[in-house]
Amino acid sequence: MFAWLPENVSTYGGDIDAIFKLIYYVVGVWFVATQVFLVYCLIRFRRRSGNQRSKYLPGNTASQAAWVLIPCALVLVLDLWIDFRGADVWAKVKLSRPTPNLIVRVTGKQFNWIVTYPGPDGKFGTADDKKIDNDLHVPVNQVVRVLLTGEDVIHSFYLPHLRLKQDVVPGREIPAWFEATKTGKYEIPCAELCGFGHSGMKGFLYVHSEADFKAWVRTQWPSAG
Amino acid sequence: MIRWQLAYPETEIPLFGRPIGPDEYNAFVTMHGTIMVFFVAMPLLVAAMGNFLIPLMIGARDMAFPRLNMMSVWVLAVASLVLLASFFVEAGPAAAGWTGYPPLSARIEYTGVEYGLDLWILALALEFASFLMGGINFLVTPINLRTRGMSLFRLPLIVWMIMGASILFLLSVGPLIAGAVFLLLDRNLGTSFFLAEGGGDPLLWQHLFWFFGHPEVYVILLPAAGAMMEIISTFSRKTIFGYKSIIYAVMIAGVLSFLVWAHHQFISGLDPRLAMPFSITTILISVPFAFIIFSMLATMWGGSIWLTTPMWFAVGGLSVFIFGGVTGIFNGSAPVDIYIHDTYFVVAHFHSTLFSTVFLGGFAALYYWYPKMFGRMMNEFWGKVHFWGTYIFFLLVFVPMHLLGVGGMMRRIADPSKYEFVKELLPMNEFITVAAIGLLLIQAPFVFNFLGSMFVGKKASENPWDATTLEWTTPSPPPHGNWPGAIPAVHRPPYEYAVPGVSEEWLPQSRPEGAAS
Amino acid sequence: MNAGSASTPDAVEPSPVPAAKLGIWWFLASEVMVFGGALVSFILLRLVGPGWSEDLAHNSVALGSINTLILITSSFTIVEVLSAQKRGDEKKFRSFMGITIVLGLLFLVIKGVEYSAHFSEGLFPDKGLFWAFYFGLTGLHALHVLAGIVANASLLVVVSRPGGFARYSHRAEMNGLYWHFVDVVWIFLFPLLYLG
């Protein structure tokens, strides 16, 4: 099943996949156990002759109820385990705000991602800002903060290979971050229904090596050297 | 059901004559979700079962408010017509998803849909009104009109479940009604409750919707689960394991269901500090459900299982529900949901839960109570063909769908071939489509069986399944007023099968003490 | 209600609450959620909003207060209907019910006067969030008042028929409960939309 996951190229992607696997194995065991039990009952207790009598088990004594309550207690413990492991990962991805090496703004608009770079001065709203449609260029192994804003309806900024998804809500500026670990070209689909152009609303994420990224910056802002 | 065709992007669709455009695709998905949830699941599981079974099972001549009941049926009919009409208005029906998130749904220019979406809101509002009336009936009737001896803890579980569903519905729908009014105003009077420009907040709708939305899925689940319980007990020839505890477990799940709604919004711009509390409540809800499922399994343990068609459907439904339930845990874990939210993994999750309840549970109920409704038996052979076909095709459709989700494929996209990483999944999509067509075709035996048995089916006796609850003490179909003579009084809990020291294998609720041996 | 052709009345388990009353309370429970959801939305958006005291100033506290008094009084008159019903006093029943209906109509008329004043000032629901909520909430409430008036009026009609009092007058309690609830909603809308 995990062979179906797209290759992970972010620092925290592995953590998310690990929780995914944890849950998979925990519930997998329960799933198999319950199904096997079910099938076993169907076979073992199938009515073979007309006058086969069943047991009388109303489940109202402590010893009978224990058959159900003990597994339930186990489920409770496993639930909490999943929760606590998950909480750490959630905090890492969504709550922490590591200091970024690059800040960009991405604006969702029917049906494009508008990527705004602050330019060499590092500030938005100045003359050297640069807007690019649908292409997001970032350096590898660097923390990138993406400020997500929306102009019309809700979109969802989705980086499947980086295990990142964040809805883009008009009226809010939502910061998200990632650190890519591998160079390459990845897709940025929109994951929230946003109208007839939703299917096909996508951009590309270019993860460059340090040198390539510098070169790209030079082509964009030649004057800044 | 038709919209699945889009696994073959941009190709002509047989029987439709041309490819579907993306806006039409969105409309189809929206209407599919709306119709299935609000106009198939709710009427079938809650309204139909509630109206037919509650009076029969509690020993009443009719519902507490027959006139209110008629009204709710009529309002529902009008609601369906309104929704249907929206297919024919200019610019098509609603296309903002069955969740209707604004701002997309709040302004005409965003979707291009004109009155279609207003009609959609109106249809939902009427539907809610209908179920408010119905729900009040389903609550008052079992509380006030039980026959002599039928104490609350002697009610069959399905009656409890329908009551539970009604309570959940009544207490959760209010905020959404308010939200629907606001949305209508946003669309038609230019207000901006849900638009950031005017000071409103798009997230507000999501909260109002899901505050209702999550309890709503249990509104669908509970009656179906109740039907499965009846059937499993009857055909295992065994009393329910932990009758009272199941009721308590449902109450706990019901309370929790009001505390989990934001699990649909983990990445929606929700305050991220809220995610973990909601994630914890969500995952904790598996404990009461595990309890219920284990109790069902314990009910089968040591039984004398009689494998009729309804039993197959009930057991199959239980099996699939476990599957859908455990995939809910993945969604419920906030970090994992970052990746799988709005992918086909979620689609697969909710079809596993909904299909197992609405269709498998619904079919189980239909096959089980068909003799009571129409006075004739359905054909067992074709029933089993129908079950195995449905079950296997279901698995073929929806198990691979999880893999699509793991592969990252988004939901509600009209054309998956537009994405590189999704393109690789196309063969799987084709496979699923073929299986879905199979799933549709295999319903044919059911339709024929259902209609045909009305005329040629074997005549059903009062109690073809040797069951214990009250509805089996009256002729099939029940006459006007439900019992020809006096209403039987009740002398014991439901599900008294194979009681030690009693020679009969089963003791109907109505049989007086002592009259037994 | 007691359908069925059976000659002997069916024995029923005793219930603590009569069916109609139970039904109306379930209904009110869901209504609490409707207005609860709407008011929660309003209060929260109000708290983040820029402050609407300017908009608020357009509302006439005098008219709002009069309407509050009207509703309170009508709540009082409908309880009198109920006690008239318990005493079996048909005349009082009818006259108090009549007063209640008239008060309800008066409330709507004043509301209408306020609305038209707003419209003539150019204040429509799309003139900002406050007005959206103002019209949304009072509109929803007014619809409830209207429904209550219709319910009260139809009760008055059926009760006035010969023999109607004995058959239908017990419904006054349900009408009353509903009417009081609508009053309670207004008790909160008034400070929120006029004073707060």
Added chain:
Amino acid sequence: MAAGEAHGPSNVIIWVYLVVLAILSVFVSSVFPAPADTIAVFALAIAKAVLVLLYFMHLRVEKIFIHSLFFIPLLLVVVLYVGLMPDIMRSMY
């Protein structure tokens, strides 16, 4: 039934209370300074609602079952408020 009514204050008295409270709240809102007036007005509104509920709607003499039909939804409204607050108040974004 009628039992509760014989005791307790009569409907007219409750009505007088309500009128007084209503007038008081208008008065309070116009003289008290900013935060105090809101608090006072809402305290008065709650007092009025409680009067109506207890006496006119007879909650005073009803069973707990009926009470719960009123207070459980109220509790849920509070839950809704708490769940919505962080978002709508934008304490994070």
